[in-house]
Amino acid sequence: MAYEPTAGELVHLNRCVELATEALDAGDEPFGTVLVAGSGEALFEDRNRTADGDQTRHPEFEAARWAAAHLTPEERAAATVFTSGEHCPMCSAAHGWVGLGRIVYVHSSAQLGAWRAELGVEPGPVAAIPVQEVVPGLPVDGPVASLEAAMRDLHTRAVSAG
Template sequence: MIYETEMKHLARCVELASMAVDSGNPPFGSVLVDETGAVRYEGHNETAGGDETRHPEFEIARWAAANMTPDERAASTVYTSGEHCPMCAAAHGWVGLGRIVYASSSEQLSAWLDELHVAPPPVATLPINQVVPGVPTEGPFPTLADALRELHERYALADRNKT
């Protein structure tokens, strides 16, 4: 069950995704929240420089491994604008992070990219639990779908205009 506070974290993820687009990056944003409700880390995609591993969920895993105990990681929640890709899901699992709450699903992303005539990513868009079985997940949240689709459209248009 999702609570008002959790929707605020998801709304922040959408804001971070918008910031990503503003800086020339794909629209993904994520927030790491500990068991007390404190935001411990937040970020957005930073792949525009050429390093396609600079996803916010992957950065959260790296940060958490360096700054949190295994128990703190397990009790935390990662909120994210889009369901983790397989690389990020694996990183999440390897460092032992807890629950994942995502605003939009891999299935939605695939459909949006197809509608926008954008080539699919080089890595399959799989549900998190196909990569990391047993990690508790919640999502998607239809109330955020329109805003996220618009961000993907904005990014696709900006990316086409670069060439």
């Protein structure tokens, strides 16, 4: 079931789509993430940076590293990670180990897998496991129907460019 974000959440989610676009324009896969404090202030943002061959340079993982270095455990727990796509298992684990709070994503890993299959792309080397199976009890909201088409278009462009 789709999640309806608040107006404030939509600002952060739109920024995630912008970051995903920046990533694609730079030759990376289209993913973007914004880490937001419990107060609503954006603290950190990044985009995918895997074009050099290091497939661990996901923005969700970088947000977890940044949070571990800059936030108290209480601040991390109160934070929300907004992201263009549901975390992969690596990023979910980093999120859980660092103790970050809620996740809000535009599209799920299952949706991305279906889109890529429709485009004839083989599945990646890591299983698409839902965040809540990796980090039980974590509050997670998504997908966000109003932004799904934009992300599907970016992923279609990524396959066409690759």
